[in-house]
Amino acid sequence: MAGIEAGQLKRGLAIMLENVPHLLVGMEFVKPGKGQALYKCRLKNLNTGSQFDRTYRSGERFEVADVEDRDIQFLYREGEYFHFMNSETYEQYQLHQDDVGEAQNFLVDSMVVKALLFDGRPIGIELPNFVVLEVTQSEAWIKGDTASGATKPVEVASGYTVQVPLFIKQGEFVKIDTRTGDYVERVNK
Amino acid sequence: MSSESTSDSPLLTRLKGRHRRLKVRHQVFKAIRGFFDSQGFVEVHTPQLLKTVATEEHIEPVQAGDRFLATSPELEMKLLVASGLSPIYQIARSHRQGERGSRHQPEFAILEWYRPGNTLDPLVEDLQNLFAAISQAVKGSTQFFWQQRPIDFGASFPRTSVQEAFLNEAHWDPLTPPLDPLKFDMDLVEKVEPTLGKGGPEVLERYPAPLGSLARLAPEDPRVALRLELYVEGIELANGFVELNDPEQQRQRFIEASEAIVKLGRTPPPLPESYLEALPNLPDTVGIAVGVDRLVMLLADAADIADVVAFEHLEA
Numbered sequence: 001m002a003g004i005e006a007g008q009l010k011r012g013l014a015i016m017l018e019n020v021p022h023l024l025v026g027m028e029f030v031k032p033g034k035g036q037a038l039y040k041c042r043l044k045n046l047n048t049g050s051q052f053d054r055t056y057r058s059g060e061r062f063e064v065a066d067v068e069d070r071d072i073q074f075l076y077r078e079g080e081y082f083h084f085m086n087s088e089t090y091e092q093y094q095l096h097q098d099d100v101g102e103a104q105n106f107l108v109d110s111m112v113v114k115a116l117l118f119d120g121r122p123i124g125i126e127l128p129n130f131v132v133l134e135v136t137q138s139e140a141w142i143k144g145d146t147a148s149g150a151t152k153p154v155e156v157a158s159g160y161t162v163q164v165p166l167f168i169k170q171g172e173f174v175k176i177d178t179r180t181g182d183y184v185e186r187v188n189k
Numbered sequence: 190m191s192s193e194s195t196s197d198s199p200l201l202t203r204l205k206g207r208h209r210r211l212k213v214r215h216q217v218f219k220a221i222r223g224f225f226d227s228q229g230f231v232e233v234h235t236p237q238l239l240k241t242v243a244t245e246e247h248i249e250p251v252q253a254g255d256r257f258l259a260t261s262p263e264l265e266m267k268l269l270v271a272s273g274l275s276p277i278y279q280i281a282r283s284h285r286q287g288e289r290g291s292r293h294q295p296e297f298a299i300l301e302w303y304r305p306g307n308t309l310d311p312l313v314e315d316l317q318n319l320f321a322a323i324s325q326a327v328k329g330s331t332q333f334f335w336q337q338r339p340i341d342f343g344a345s346f347p348r349t350s351v352q353e354a355f356l357n358e359a360h361w362d363p364l365t366p367p368l369d370p371l372k373f374d375m376d377l378v379e380k381v382e383p384t385l386g387k388g389g390p391e392v393l394e395r396y397p398a399p400l401g402s403l404a405r406l407a408p409e410d411p412r413v414a415l416r417l418e419l420y421v422e423g424i425e426l427a428n429g430f431v432e433l434n435d436p437e438q439q440r441q442r443f444i445e446a447s448e449a450i451v452k453l454g455r456t457p458p459p460l461p462e463s464y465l466e467a468l469p470n471l472p473d474t475v476g477i478a479v480g481v482d483r484l485v486m487l488l489a490d491a492a493d494i495a496d497v498v499a500f501e502h503l504e505a
Contacts, residue, residue, distance in 0.1 A: 040379070055375055
């Protein structure tokens with residue numbers, strides 16, 4: 001098993017604690033004035049799904065949990081559940097909206113995402129850093145408001161609302177940074 | 190090609206996204222200089238390339254050839270005070286190895302000032318006046334919102350002792366020896382810090398003597414070092430001392446820190462001998478360092494320190 005040090009922990013990584021795999025759902029580097037470097041982690045027990053906080057100090061070592069990632073395709077949403085398919089094996093998975101997290105803002109039909117599998121079961125998904133989505137709703141913008149930053153809110157195909165420059169029109173495609181949720185540029189399709 | 194269809198590189202797009210916050214940053218710097226200039230402080234500039242830095246167990250300097258990049262301008266500013274120049278201030282670039290998180294960049298802006306005094310009171314007074322002046326200049330008011338939370342820089346800052354805070358939140362007394370520094374840091378970040386500075390700045394003061402660093406011990410209680418930190422919404426913004434000017438005590442603390450660094454498997458920097466030699470000439474002085482980038486985060490309503498610098502670590 002590959003061992004890692006606390007400084008190498010990052011969100012999305014799974015580690016073994018007392019022989020149970022735990023997913024790091026949050027990680028914050030903290031260092032009180034004159035004090036030592038600490039890593040405040042939010043961990044999710046992958047057997048029970050329960051979440052808790054724990055702080056580790058720099059130098060502590062961990063065993064990486066044997067979870068694999070695989071490309072899966074988003075099929076559809078039904079209530080609180082999102083349905084995906086492995087396009088090679090045609091195996092289907094469902095994920096609760098809480099496990100999909102903020103990624104649900106950017107999911108559209110047939111989008112390929114990375115799934116984190118533990119014991120063959122998906123426990124979370126990871127989006128590409130950038131997605132290109134169609135603008136589905138854009139209201140005509142009132143002229144004269146160019147001084148305050150020159151942006152307007154539009155809705156994209158996933159239902160997410162994003163601030164874009166005034167020249168963006170309905171039906172056009174925009175690139176969005178999924179890490180920040182911000183507009184990046186217009187894309188000609 | 191029309192200008193609309195010219196696409197910027199990802200870096201230029203990120204830089205463009207920071208313009209608004211960089212303008213707030215400029216306003217903060219202007220307000221800081223205006224405040225200290227109007228109070229009769231002299232702005233100084235100390236070197237970034239140094240023969241050595243203060244020996245501190247948990248602050249690792251960046252090495253540049255046979256020199257160190259400044260971890261703070263502290264020692265050189267106090268040498269200027271020892272030479273008779275006071276009060277003074279500086280906004281300096283500082284560098285600390287391996288510090289990267291939503292509140293840390295390995296290179297950052299630090300505001301330090303030094304003035305006569307032998308209690309923490311003048312520092313608290315300066316902080317109140319400075320923060321009110323900055324928020325007025327940048328926001329037009331001492332009240333504003335940070336991440337949907339109301340903040341008031343105008344009210345008088347509450348002061349809580351480390352002992353009181355730990356008894357209330359962690360249920361143990363940090364002044365009863367021996368102090369376990371790991372337990373202290375763990376409980377500080379998990380239990381104490383999240384409660385500090387709700388709605389406005391709060392002073393945490395009177396640290397256990399073993400965590401005194403370069404602070405003088407309280408004359409009436411040697412278990413306590415005259416050190417303070419300022420917090421807003423759990424974010425640490427400043428660290429101040431009544432400056433220790435006893436060279437023997439300071440040498441002893443540097444030696445202990447050096448030994449601790451060796452135990453951590455690192456090589457300690459050489460002891461700052463010219464500082465220790467000048468220390469008897471340091472008059473009663475109080476000094477403080479403010480993390481300017483974190484202050485800009487609050488005033489620019491940013492959640493991450495990387496959003497308020499032009500270039501984050503390794504971006505340029």
